[in-house]
Structures are given as C-alpha cells and as structure tokens.
Amino acid sequence: MxxxxxxxxxxxxxxxxxxxxxxxxxxxxxxxxxxxxxxxxxxxxxxxxxxxxxxxxxxxxxxxxxxxxxxxxxxxxxxxxxxxxxxxxxxxxxLSALKGIRVDPAARTVRAQGGVLWGELDHETQAFGLATTGGLVSSTGIAGFTLGGGIGWLMRAHGVAADNLVSADVVLADGRPVAADEELLWGLRGGGGNFGVVTSLEYRLHPVGPIVYGGVIFYPVERAAELLRFYQEWTRGLPDDLTTMVIFLAAPPEPFVPPAMRGRQVVAVACCHTGTATEAADAFKPLREFAEPVADVVGPLPYTALQTMFDGSAPHGLNAYWKTHHLSDLTADAIDTVVERAAELAALSPFSAIHLHHLEGAVSRTPSVGGAFSHRNSRFVLNILGQWTEGDPDPHLAWVRDTWEAMRAHASGDPYLNFLGDEGSTRARAAYSAEVFARLTALKREYDPENVFRLNQNIPPL
The missing domain is CATH 3.30.43.10 (Uridine Diphospho-n-acetylenolpyruvylglucosamine Reductase, domain 2)
Structure with a gap:
C-alpha cells in the first residue's frame, strides 16, 4: 500500500x-x-x-x-x-463495540474483546476477586495498553499487562483470522499494533481485592527534593505487593485537600498495596514518617475505586503532549533537575504534571524472552505530561521538550512505548533492545510485509 x-x-x-x-x-x-x-x-x-x-x-x-x-x-x-x-x-x-468479556474463575483467566476498557474488565473480574495489571485510567483500552507493555498498580507483584497475556485472536494484514502462535504472541507482548487487528485477548488473573490499600499522600512541593532522595532509597526495599509513583501536580479541588492548598503545586506519592492491612501499614510507615503531609488519603478502598482515582486528571478531549524516559536510577543530579523543571508547572495548566513510576519487582524478574517488552532493568519510568484544555499550546509543548532534554543526561535514552508520542521510527526503535527489535522486524516481514499496520509505533518490515 x-x-x-x-x-x-x-x-x-x-x-x-x-x-x-x-x-x-x-x-x-x-x-x-x-x-x-x-x-x-x-x-x-x-x-x-x-x-x-x-x-x-x-x-x-x-x-x-x-x-x-x-x-x-x-x-x-x-x-x-x-x-x-x-x-x-x-x-x-x-473496535469500540466489541465488548465481550468472559471470566473463568477456576482457571483464573479472562478473555475479552478488543474494544473493552479497563474499567469494564475490572468490573467483571472483581466479581470473582480477581484482576490483572491494568491501566491507571479506567477509560484506557485493554488492547493498545497491553500491546505496548502495560505498567500499572499490579506490575510489581504480577508483571506488566503483556506478561499476563496468554493468548490472542488476530486478523492479519491479508485478512486471515488466526489464533496467535507462540512467536506471534511473543511479538504481541510489547510489540505494539504492528502485526494485525487483535480481536480478543486472554489474560492470566490473580487474587486481588475487592479491597486493597492505596491512595495518595500529598506533601508541600518545597519538600520535593527531600522526598525524592528518600523515595529512591525507600523503594529499594519495598515488598512486591506495593507499587508506587511520585507525581508533581496541582492539588485537586477535592474535600480531602485543605482549601488553602487546592490548586497549588504539590508533590505526591500514589500507591497500591495488595497485601494485608498490617503489611500495608508497615510498608507505608516510613513514608508517613518522612514529613508532615498536606493530605493523607491512603487506606482501604475497593480496587475498582483505586483504578478510577486518576480518571479526573485525564478527561476525554484533553489536549496532551507527552515525552518519556527510562531511568536506571534517581541520581542526585537527576533529582535536582526534576525539581527544577517541576517548578515551572505553576505557570501551566493544572492538568500538566510529572509522573515517576517505580518498576522492579516482578517487572525486572520476568524473563525478557517471554515477550517483546524491553528495558526491564530500569528502576523508574519518567512521564512528562503537557496537558491543557484551552489556550496557547506552545508553552506546554516547550516545557515538555525542555524538561525531556534536561533529563536526557540522567536517562537511559529509551522510551516507554505507551507514553511515546508520534516521534518517528527512531524513537520507536529505542523502546527495544537491538536483539528484540531484530526479532520484531523479522516477525513484521512475516505477518505484514507491506506494512499495512503502520499507523502505530512502527516496526518497518525491512
């Protein structure tokens, strides 16, 4: 074509x-x-x-x-x-009309069609006290999220979404419907939408919920550098049941935030613990003792509530421009740079933010041979979010680009596929190791030699 x-x-x-x-x-x-x-x-x-x-x-x-x-x-x-x-x-x-979901509680699996959203899948699996690693915003589609890897609240205990993909049905570029064989399934586990239209996905499920322990603890932004220094050491000893992320953001206008702080810049730690209440309290204790928070809304809540907690920060129609880095660690210079760049958020839209996701756990332990998702040895994924509802986009674009450039010296140079914008094939290639990319290219030649499926983070067949 x-x-x-x-x-x-x-x-x-x-x-x-x-x-x-x-x-x-x-x-x-x-x-x-x-x-x-x-x-x-x-x-x-x-x-x-x-x-x-x-x-x-x-x-x-x-x-x-x-x-x-x-x-x-x-x-x-x-x-x-x-x-x-x-x-x-x-x-x-x-695929938005394809909403079929079938949970097999005995086998602990779920098969869902390609138009299902994470909120819809969680609703069905939680009826059986089961879940798999899903998106942090419930309106995210399961298919694209999984094909790009899929980091979420359960990843440190159970791996990324792609690690839990056990089978898939695909319509290939030549129109043939197939059940993915072992090699194609390997490519679907992180290789993006390069190989066909994925009509259904089967996931491995895990006992989760219905109640987990999570939420957000907000701190004054003036303590951000101290918090990040604490965070990079604290996360080294966390149990796999606990997944966390640091967020620089404008405090939301919610009842749990003191009125004087609403709309002001803060730094927060968001978290999910899937163990017992006692285990969660022990794990959170050093974080709570770090400094006096602006607000602490971590506690027992339904897993489905945690999965919708950030929906308000990502409404449909929001203008968005993101850039991303993998970080092998949070060095002192990296911390200083993040804090310096975050100071400019106050002049931007309240939807703009910086997210720092902690990986490790099952993410780093899962063998890379099991799927195309790469860079498992990174400790953190950085996402720089320029987001606005109206007005001139240029300040947001410039801030994202400048922040990304400032962090290049502290990063591995590799993007996380699901946070990557339309930046061309060179950046898409950097999301994989050289060995994985070569294998993906061979797979692309076999299943889509004419590059019909090229409107994606593209892997050319040549």
Whole structure:
C-alpha cells in the first residue's frame, strides 16, 4: 500500500453492504464523534470510520482498504497520546463495540474483546476477586495498553499487562483470522499494533481485592527534593505487593485537600498495596514518617475505586503532549533537575504534571524472552505530561521538550512505548533492545510485509 494523502473520496456503499456495524463518513451524523480520540490535540479526518461488530466485519474492512489503497488505523479505546486510533484520508477500524468479556474463575483467566476498557474488565473480574495489571485510567483500552507493555498498580507483584497475556485472536494484514502462535504472541507482548487487528485477548488473573490499600499522600512541593532522595532509597526495599509513583501536580479541588492548598503545586506519592492491612501499614510507615503531609488519603478502598482515582486528571478531549524516559536510577543530579523543571508547572495548566513510576519487582524478574517488552532493568519510568484544555499550546509543548532534554543526561535514552508520542521510527526503535527489535522486524516481514499496520509505533518490515 502507498501512503499518500487523497483528495478524492471513496464510495463506501460496498463497505456498508459488507458490514453489520455502522460506517461513518464526513458530513454524516455521528462522524465527528466517531473520528475523535482521547487526545483533543489530535484532529484528523478519515474517509470512513467502520465500527465493526465482529471478526467478519474486520476482514471485510481490511479487504476494502486494500482494494482502495487506503491507510488503516485501528482503534480500541482510543486512549493513545500519539492519536494513532484515527487518521487523515484513510479508514479507521473501530473496535469500540466489541465488548465481550468472559471470566473463568477456576482457571483464573479472562478473555475479552478488543474494544473493552479497563474499567469494564475490572468490573467483571472483581466479581470473582480477581484482576490483572491494568491501566491507571479506567477509560484506557485493554488492547493498545497491553500491546505496548502495560505498567500499572499490579506490575510489581504480577508483571506488566503483556506478561499476563496468554493468548490472542488476530486478523492479519491479508485478512486471515488466526489464533496467535507462540512467536506471534511473543511479538504481541510489547510489540505494539504492528502485526494485525487483535480481536480478543486472554489474560492470566490473580487474587486481588475487592479491597486493597492505596491512595495518595500529598506533601508541600518545597519538600520535593527531600522526598525524592528518600523515595529512591525507600523503594529499594519495598515488598512486591506495593507499587508506587511520585507525581508533581496541582492539588485537586477535592474535600480531602485543605482549601488553602487546592490548586497549588504539590508533590505526591500514589500507591497500591495488595497485601494485608498490617503489611500495608508497615510498608507505608516510613513514608508517613518522612514529613508532615498536606493530605493523607491512603487506606482501604475497593480496587475498582483505586483504578478510577486518576480518571479526573485525564478527561476525554484533553489536549496532551507527552515525552518519556527510562531511568536506571534517581541520581542526585537527576533529582535536582526534576525539581527544577517541576517548578515551572505553576505557570501551566493544572492538568500538566510529572509522573515517576517505580518498576522492579516482578517487572525486572520476568524473563525478557517471554515477550517483546524491553528495558526491564530500569528502576523508574519518567512521564512528562503537557496537558491543557484551552489556550496557547506552545508553552506546554516547550516545557515538555525542555524538561525531556534536561533529563536526557540522567536517562537511559529509551522510551516507554505507551507514553511515546508520534516521534518517528527512531524513537520507536529505542523502546527495544537491538536483539528484540531484530526479532520484531523479522516477525513484521512475516505477518505484514507491506506494512499495512503502520499507523502505530512502527516496526518497518525491512
């Protein structure tokens, strides 16, 4: 397939006739809603959006795209900062209507279709007291999140989402529906959307909840450097049941935040402990004794509540521009740089933030041969979030870029795929080790030699 912009419009009557699901085209009711994705900064106009009802619709949509030489976007939840779930002039294959979920509590597995969101999957698995590593925002789609690796609250105990993917059904570029064999499944565990349309995913589940111990402890931003120095040592001895992240943010306008602090810049530690109340209290004790917090809302709560805790920070339509680094450690210079760059957040939108995710645990212990997800020896993943609802985007873009540049000297140079914007093939390649990337390239040649699935963090077949 070529990848050229088209000024002529393709007649979609044949596509409509071949699908059970609806097809939206420019000028028709529902088109604007169908073409948009979570990131409001992405404004693209596909020739058609096919909301598929099953595998047969996907096969027909891909055949139509090949016949008319249309580029193809695949959208699951659409919660992707790069906006690959939509495109200009091409065909969007929208999986959002594929919502089937089946939990097998005896086998501790769940099979879910490609349009399922994490909030929907958690709702079903928690009915049995089970869960798998999911996204930190409940409106994130399970498919894209998993294909990019998937770091979340359960990762230190049970690995990233990709580590828990045990089988998948895929429609390949030539239209063949297949059950992923061992090699293709390896590529799906972190290789992104490069190999086909994943119609269903089966996950390994773990006993979790329904009550866990977690939440957020807020500290004055003036204590940020001290907190990070404490944090980089404290995290070395944490039990695998405890996953944490540091956040620089504007304090939310919530009742648990003192009125005088709402909207002001703070530094916070968000956490999830899946063990007993006593184990959680012991693990949190050094953090609570570190300094007097602005607010402490860590305690027992439903796992599903923890999974929705950050939904308000990422509403649909928010404009977003992110950049990311893996960090092998938090050196003194890295801490000083983060604190210095975070000081500029006060001049930006209250949605802008810095996130520092602690990895290790099962993430580092899981053999890399089990999937394409790479850089397991990093201690931390840094995400720099420029996010705004209105106004000039330039200050946010500049701050993200400048912060990323300032942190390059302290980072490994490798991005985390799910936090990576549309930065080209060089940055996508850096998300993998050389050995893994070579294996992914061979897999791409086998399953998608014409690079039909290229609107993603692309792995070229050559």
């Amino acid at each position: 070529t990848d050229v912009s088209r000024s002529d419009r393709v007649d979609v009557a044949e596509l409509r006739d071949g699908l059970r699901g609806p097809v939206h085209t420019p000028g028709e009711p529902g088109y604007d809603a169908a073409r948009t994705v979570w990131n409001g900064a992405i404004d693209r106009r596909p020739q058609a959006v096919a909301t598929v009802s099953g595998t047969a619709d996907i096969v027909a949509a891909l055949a139509f795209a090949r016949q008319h030489d249309l580029r193809v976007s695949v959208r699951g939840g659409g919660h992707n900062v790069a906006g690959f779930g939509t495109c200009d002039d091409g065909l969007v294959i929208d």
